[in-house]
Amino acid sequence: MESHLLVSKESLAEYKDSEISYFIAPGIACGFPSPATDSLEVRLSITDFFTSNPTATFFGRAIGSSLEGIGIFENDVLVIDRSLRPVNNDIIVMTYEGGFTAKKVVKEGNEVFLISENPEYPPVKVADPDNLIVWGVVSKIIKDPRSVVKNRYGHIRKVI
Amino acid sequence: MIVHADCDAFYVSSERVFNPSLIGKPVVILSNGDHTVVALSKEAKALGIKRGDNIKRIMALYGHHGLQALSSNYTLYGDMSSRVMEVFGQYTPDMEFYSIDEAFANLYRHKYIDLDSYVMDAKNKILQYTGIPVSVGIGQTKALAKTATKYAKKETANGFYRIKNNEDRIRLLKWLPVGDVWGIGSKYEEKLLAMGIKTAYDFSIMPGEKVNELMTIVGYRLWCELNGQQRINFEYEVPxxxxxxxxxxxGTKVTELSQLQEALEVYLSRCCDKLRAQNLACKHLSVFIHTNPFATEEPQYYKSIEVELPVATYHTHLLKEEANKLLKGIYRIGFDYKRVGVFLSRLVPIGAIQSNLFDNPNTERNAKLTAVLDAMNGRYGRDKLRFASMGYKHDWKARADKLSLHFTTDKDDIILIQ
Structure with missing residues (x-):
C-alpha cells in the first residue's frame, strides 16, 4: 500500500546535517490510521544539544593528558563557540607556542587566573583581564566512553 | 551610504586562525600546482615578494627569513568566507558579495543610527566570531567606499575610514595613484600617466566627455562614482x-587516455555538483585537451570539441558518457598532455527543461539515481558515493604538498588541543 509523506522534504532541509527521517503514516485504506499522526514532530537530533551559533562554532580534539585536571581527556571533542565571552569557571581555548591549549578561567576578587589543575602547569595570573586573548570558549565537551578509536593520523597526530 | 568590507590578507588570515605558528611570519599561498604566489601576508610583502613570483626563486632568496609557503586550501577559504559573510549579513540585508573576501553593503535603510559605531561593531564581531581581520570603508558610492577601504588598510590604525565630507574625498583621491583606482587596468594607467594624470583626483577633474572618449562608458561611470554620483549598481543576487x-x-606528464578520462570525470562531477546546487541543467557540453605550450621543444597539440544535447540534463552519469565520447574523439597518442577541461553551457533552470519526442525513457530512474547520489554525498561527504571510473589514485593531480588541513569541514582534520 502506498504511504503518505506527511512532512515535506523542504521543511526538513534545515535538519540536513542530522538524521533525516521521513514520517510515514500507514495509508488510510489498510486499517486504522495511527492516532499519533497529528502530534508528530521532528525527532531530536544531536545538533539540537550542541550549538546555537554555527557561524562562530569550531571543533577541536584533545590530545595528551595535561587537561585531565579540568575534565578533558585524550580524544574528547571540544565544541568551541567564539561568540561567547568568557565568564568565571569557563574553559577557554587559547593559542600557546604555535598550537592550542585549554585552560580554566577562575576569578578571585579582582584577579583572574588560568588554571590547568595539573602540577606541571601552575596557575597563571592574567596581567590584563580585560584584554585576555581567547581563541574561543568551550561550550560542550563530547566524550566517547568507548574511545580508543584512532583517527586517520593514528592516536596522536603530529601538531603542525 | 555604501560600506565596503575587505578581509585583510584573507587566505593567510584563514590559515593563521588554525595555525597560530604562522602569526607574525612572512607567509605566501601558492597557486594550483604550487608554482607561483597567489596571496601573501604583509610581512612577505615587506620582504619585497609580489603576487606571481616563482616559489623556487623566492624560497632561495628569502627562505632564511623564515618564509612559510602553503598550497592553496580553497575548501578552508570557502568555508571561512561564508562565515565572514554570514556575520556581516546580520547587519544589513542589502549586501553584495563581490568576491571571496570582499562585500558591499548599502545602508540606505540605516538613516538614524550612528554609522561609525554600527560598522565598527560589525568589524569587531567578524574578527571575534571568525578570527578574520577586516578593513572597512564608507563612502557615497561603491568606488569611493572602496577607496576608503584602501586608505583604511594603509593609513589607519583601526582599519576603518569614512569619507565624511568633500574635503575628505579630495584628500583621499589625491592620495590614491591612478593605477590603483578600482577598474583602471595597466593599459589605461599608462595612457593616463602619459597625459599627466597621476592620481585619482587628477582623473576625477578631467572633463567627463574626455573620459568617455578615452575609456568608454565603463570609465565614465567610474569617473561619476569618484565624483560622488552612484553609477555602479548593486548586484544583490549573484547573476x-x-x-x-x-x-x-x-602535476605530472599524462599520456594515457585512461588518465585523461579519470581527470575529466572528476572535474565533470564537480561541475555537475555546482550545476545542481543552482538547480540548473545544461544543454551544451564541451571538452578540451592540450599539451604544455611552454614546453616548446615538445610536440604540441590543442583540440576542443563540443556537442549540443538533445535534452538539457543535470545528471552526472549522462553527461559523463557524452564527455567520454568527446574525449575519445579528440585524443591522440604520442603527446604529453598538460590539461583536460570541461565546460557546461546553455544553462536552463531544471523546471524549464524542454523534453522532446525522443526523450530518454529512463527520465524518472535517472532523477532517482541522481537524488540518491546527492543525498548520500550531502550526508557522508563529497564523492563518498561515486562512479568507479572516477578512480582513486589520481596520480595526475597537481601538486599540493604544503596543503593545510580542512579544519572546518572534515572531522578528522579539526584542530588539536594540548
Missing part, C-alpha cells in the same frame, strides 16, 4: 552564470 567549467593543470 546566473553563462557556464560552469573546470580545467586544472596536471
Amino acid at each position: 546566473n552564470k553563462k557556464g560552469i567549467g573546470s580545467a586544472k593543470g596536471f
Whole structure:
C-alpha cells in the first residue's frame, strides 16, 4: 500500500546535517490510521544539544593528558563557540607556542587566573583581564566512553 | 551610504586562525600546482615578494627569513568566507558579495543610527566570531567606499575610514595613484600617466566627455562614482552564470587516455555538483585537451570539441558518457598532455527543461539515481558515493604538498588541543 509523506522534504532541509527521517503514516485504506499522526514532530537530533551559533562554532580534539585536571581527556571533542565571552569557571581555548591549549578561567576578587589543575602547569595570573586573548570558549565537551578509536593520523597526530 | 568590507590578507588570515605558528611570519599561498604566489601576508610583502613570483626563486632568496609557503586550501577559504559573510549579513540585508573576501553593503535603510559605531561593531564581531581581520570603508558610492577601504588598510590604525565630507574625498583621491583606482587596468594607467594624470583626483577633474572618449562608458561611470554620483549598481543576487567549467593543470606528464578520462570525470562531477546546487541543467557540453605550450621543444597539440544535447540534463552519469565520447574523439597518442577541461553551457533552470519526442525513457530512474547520489554525498561527504571510473589514485593531480588541513569541514582534520 502506498504511504503518505506527511512532512515535506523542504521543511526538513534545515535538519540536513542530522538524521533525516521521513514520517510515514500507514495509508488510510489498510486499517486504522495511527492516532499519533497529528502530534508528530521532528525527532531530536544531536545538533539540537550542541550549538546555537554555527557561524562562530569550531571543533577541536584533545590530545595528551595535561587537561585531565579540568575534565578533558585524550580524544574528547571540544565544541568551541567564539561568540561567547568568557565568564568565571569557563574553559577557554587559547593559542600557546604555535598550537592550542585549554585552560580554566577562575576569578578571585579582582584577579583572574588560568588554571590547568595539573602540577606541571601552575596557575597563571592574567596581567590584563580585560584584554585576555581567547581563541574561543568551550561550550560542550563530547566524550566517547568507548574511545580508543584512532583517527586517520593514528592516536596522536603530529601538531603542525 | 555604501560600506565596503575587505578581509585583510584573507587566505593567510584563514590559515593563521588554525595555525597560530604562522602569526607574525612572512607567509605566501601558492597557486594550483604550487608554482607561483597567489596571496601573501604583509610581512612577505615587506620582504619585497609580489603576487606571481616563482616559489623556487623566492624560497632561495628569502627562505632564511623564515618564509612559510602553503598550497592553496580553497575548501578552508570557502568555508571561512561564508562565515565572514554570514556575520556581516546580520547587519544589513542589502549586501553584495563581490568576491571571496570582499562585500558591499548599502545602508540606505540605516538613516538614524550612528554609522561609525554600527560598522565598527560589525568589524569587531567578524574578527571575534571568525578570527578574520577586516578593513572597512564608507563612502557615497561603491568606488569611493572602496577607496576608503584602501586608505583604511594603509593609513589607519583601526582599519576603518569614512569619507565624511568633500574635503575628505579630495584628500583621499589625491592620495590614491591612478593605477590603483578600482577598474583602471595597466593599459589605461599608462595612457593616463602619459597625459599627466597621476592620481585619482587628477582623473576625477578631467572633463567627463574626455573620459568617455578615452575609456568608454565603463570609465565614465567610474569617473561619476569618484565624483560622488552612484553609477555602479548593486548586484544583490549573484547573476546566473553563462557556464560552469573546470580545467586544472596536471602535476605530472599524462599520456594515457585512461588518465585523461579519470581527470575529466572528476572535474565533470564537480561541475555537475555546482550545476545542481543552482538547480540548473545544461544543454551544451564541451571538452578540451592540450599539451604544455611552454614546453616548446615538445610536440604540441590543442583540440576542443563540443556537442549540443538533445535534452538539457543535470545528471552526472549522462553527461559523463557524452564527455567520454568527446574525449575519445579528440585524443591522440604520442603527446604529453598538460590539461583536460570541461565546460557546461546553455544553462536552463531544471523546471524549464524542454523534453522532446525522443526523450530518454529512463527520465524518472535517472532523477532517482541522481537524488540518491546527492543525498548520500550531502550526508557522508563529497564523492563518498561515486562512479568507479572516477578512480582513486589520481596520480595526475597537481601538486599540493604544503596543503593545510580542512579544519572546518572534515572531522578528522579539526584542530588539536594540548
